[in-house]
Amino acid sequence: MSSMASLLLLFVLLSVSLRTTESQIGVCYGLLGNNLPSPPEVINLYNSHNIRRMRIYDPNQSVLQALSGSNIELMLGVPNSDLQYVASSRDNARDWVRRNVVNFPSVKFRYIAVGNEVKPTDGTLAPLVHPALTNIHEAVAFHGLKDQIKVSTSVDTTMIGVDFPPSQGAFKGDVRAYIDPIIGFLVAINAPLLVNVYPYFSYSGNPRDISLAYALFTSSGTVVQDGSNGYQNLFDAIVDVMYSALEKAGGATVEIVISETGWPSNGAFGATFDNARTYYTNMVSHAPHGTPKRPGRAIETYLFAMFDENNKEPELEKNFGVFYPNQQPKYNLNFNSIQQGFESV
DSSP states (O other): OOHHHHHHHHHHHHHHHHHHHHTOEEEEOOOOOSSOOOHHHHHHHHHHTTOOEEEESSOOHHHHHHHTTSOOEEEEEEOGGGHHHHHHOHHHHHHHHIIIIITOTTSEEEEEEEEESOOTTOTTTHHHHHHHHHHHHHHHHHTTOTTTOEEEEEEOGGGEEEOSSGGGOEEOGGGHHHHHHHHHHHHHHTOOEEEEOOHHHHHHHOTTTSOHHHHTTOOSSOSEEETTEEESSHHHHHHHHHHHHHHHTTOTTOOEEEEEEOOOSSSSTTOOHHHHHHHHHHHHHHGGGBOSSSBTOOOOEEESOSBOOTTOSSGGGGOOOSBOTTSOBSSOOOTTOSSOOOOOO
16 A cells, blocks of 8 residues: 555544544433523534534434534433333333424434333333334334434432442342343343443542542542552542443343533532633543453543523532523633543642
8 A cells, every 4th residue: 555545544533533533421400400502503603612412311303493504413312201101111102203203304303211210119101112123113213213323211320339449340130120121122222221320429429438529530540459450540440330230140242331520519518610611611622532341442422511501409409500591611721622631720
């Protein structure tokens, strides 16, 4: 191969790599505020800051209309309040997908998240998640969209029973009846598990044993050595605990997408502007690089959230925004850059 051809091939490979990692960060768009911009203004804000992915928690028709033609990839939520409807029949699920997906052909749907943080112990909602997943997936296929849209559910990390070291991660015994069928479903359709990951809550709940630096990606060296894997930050440890738990439950092939992660800037212990800025900045930098268990594999990540939402409770829940409601950036995050230096507090 000539040197010119080699250079061209290298350029193509680098371009593909850059496109793959550059778009890994999305932002969750919540609407629980009385002072938020209009949906068209929000879409313009995403585009002006090169935020190419969005998560919304319900099929808000004004938001879906504003997204039409925007080229922003969307994770659309089936809210917990809709689980009974879509789980009860295939016709209902087909109707839900028709109204909220098919009717918006110019929106780039990436995922449908069926339920958010449903507790395995919830006797009302938990039994609905698996049938809702299967019905929504069938509905997506029925409408000819199964090659475009992945169907999954969003979980938190409270289902973990063993969380240290990461290689020993395992689900609690009493959640296996809930999570195992979901994992089997995801394996069968080759879809990721959506996981909400919050090092903030781990740190604020146990600051004696978890250092702030470990939670904020600012540790100067390895904090946890687990066999051949060294952990410098809590985020990686949590994600790899989930991967280990998936492996033990028959989900070794299931990828993890971080459907929420964030740090509050006010309202509780450890919730400061500087800590939040450091976390978000370093999270954006870290996502392309993977975890010790899955090195070099970019982590698709959705920051929580786009705006401070003043109708939420308790107080700290009002302060997760990366933008102010007046559309000014809180932290000047660089969504255009793949490689960013880590910020220290």
